[in-house]
Amino acid sequence: MQAPDLRDTRLLVVDDDRQILRAAQIILKQHFAHIHTLDQPADLTHLLVQHEFDVILLDMNFAAGATQGEEGLRWLDVARRLAPGAKVILMTAYADVDTAVNAMRHGATDFVVKPWDNTRLLATVTAAARHAQSDRELRRLQDRQQVLDAHADAEQFPIHGESPALKSLLAQVGKVAATDATVLITGENGTGKELIARAIHRQSRRRDRGFFAVDMGALTESLFESELFGHRKGAFTDAREDRAGRFEVASGGTLFLDEIGNLRLSMQAKLLGALATRTITRVGSDRPIPVDVRLVSATNLTEAELGDPARFRQDLLYRINTITLKVPPLRERRDDIPLLAAHFADYYARRYGKPRLRIDAAAIARLREWPWPGNVRELRHVIERVVILSEHPVLRLDGVLPAEPPPAPRPREEDLPLNLDELEKLAIQRALARFEGNLSRAAQALGLGRSTLYRKMARHGVS
Structure with a gap:
């Protein structure tokens, strides 16, 4: 994977000396496109709430005569709280080992002494930018893995059918x-x-x-x-x-x-x-x-x-x-019902620790006749219940499906075509589907003679 462009890094430089801010801008703008400067540390809280930064260069002493860095450490705590992903580099003209160690203990990424060496400043900021970039990518990968883990145990079924x-x-x-x-x-x-x-x-x-x-x-x-x-x-x-x-x-x-x-x-x-x-x-x-x-x-x-x-x-x-x-509804692919039922029976037999099961012919016939308003999901739940309740290696549907199937879902009025030929074709298709291709029963339901139904099927291209 290509490394992201560090020019997109967002830098914030905080110092009450405007000459320091201008000098930092001149040096850093050749390598970074987004540089924001701030000469009033009191505005830092509002700025960090409104904007996101990758690297913050923060002076340690703002009050006249201050040399101990207490102000910088206080503002460092603010930056760490409001911008936890930002890398903070502290700056001071009064550097000593204790001050540097204390800054690191408070969460600073690095420490720069003023007046700085330009090469050293650029190297420090670049390293912090890469660190911020790596942390951001790591968090993204962790979030990605968390989502993948949350779905790892979800039931996944292959697509079965030959219709x-x-x-x-x-x-x-x-x-x-x-x-x-x-x-x-x-x-x-x-x-x-x-x-x-x-x-x-x-x-x-x-x-x-x-x-x-x-x-x-x-x-x-x-x-x-x-x-x-x-x-x-x-x-x-x-x-x-x-x-x-x-x-x-x-x-x-x-x-x-x-x-x-x-x-x-x-x-x-x-x-x-x-x-x-x-x-x-x-x-x-x-x-x-x-x-x-x-x-x-x-x-x-x-x-x-x-x-x-x-x-x-x-x-x-x-x-x-x-x-x-x-995706066609299950009632339009009834030839797939035996394959799907057998697959679900095998799956749930393994899941619930039962021996290999088969579905008897009468049960398959009833499954094929059922209108399945809930489609494949409904079929899966029916087979799961049958497997759980069955005490025999041959599965039956006793007590699981009602004696009479509910009527097949009717198309909503807004979905029906307005063309009379299309309505007639739809009525023929629904009658044939309801009676499993039995032409005599379909013709009777449509109020047609069998020969008339044949002619209309040929005219509409219904097989």
Whole structure:
């Protein structure tokens, strides 16, 4: 990894002698782009609250005739409290070993004697800047590892299925993964949108850099910026230490924003700003931090809901949906149900210490008929309950599923097409799905003769 440019280091020089401040600026500006000077130490508290610095050059004696350094040590304590990440270099014209040792004991990084040697001053500041930079990167890596550890024990299931709908989706995943294009994954709750996001990451160039998921639906507006962009110590009541946000820890890898459609418009505006500039600023900081993430988002909102400006910003939508992938509901991939059920049965048998289990044919038939409003997640929970309750190696569904399945979820009115031909096609598809391809029962439900249904299927291209 290329070392960050030290020119971006932020320096603060505090001295009541303006000639000293000018001299420091002349020497240091050739190597550092951001130098702030302060000739009134009383303003230091306000300045450190408002701005972030990497290195602080601090005089030890401000009052006339002072030589013992008590003032400098007092202001050093202030700097350590308000800017714990900054490296403080103390300056004095009255140097001795005891003063230097006392300064180090109070937390100073180094000590410079005035009048200074220019080469020595530059070397001291450069070393402190590198130290601050290394500490910042270490904290970012620690925050990154903390996020990874928090998700290490989460259940991860592979994608199972051979249905045409799933195969088509996975083929699209393979094409999209090789790029850095933003991807929006849509689909009902429980269809496995995060699994698709992880599949994109595993096949991408960023697969070795980490996958970081954020449940946007769980973020309150007050925690939104802190969670995504991070915060400085003291930025708010519970900010007890500097913390990197998810954009920062995911830099170089993939950031998955789940349930992005649940964000309020005010929060969407802040997210848009980060995506547009590819930089974030921690809460309580004035330092912009560049980030490099591959963004994958997911939502259960429909196309109509996403297209409603009162619900979702259209400029943000254009940023996140370079490619849109729709995950089909389980009722549209019923051929995958036996494979999924068998996989979950094996998984939970191992988890709960049971012998290898199989599902009897009658149970499989009932699973295939079930409408699964909760999709794959609901199927997984049903199989888990069956495994826990079963006392036999052959799994049955007695007492787990009701005798009669609930009606399949009806499309919401706003999702229905207005074109009559499209409505007729949709009605035929729903009837065939409900009756598992039984043409006689589908025709009866539609109020058509079997031959008429054949003709309409051919006209609409329904197989």
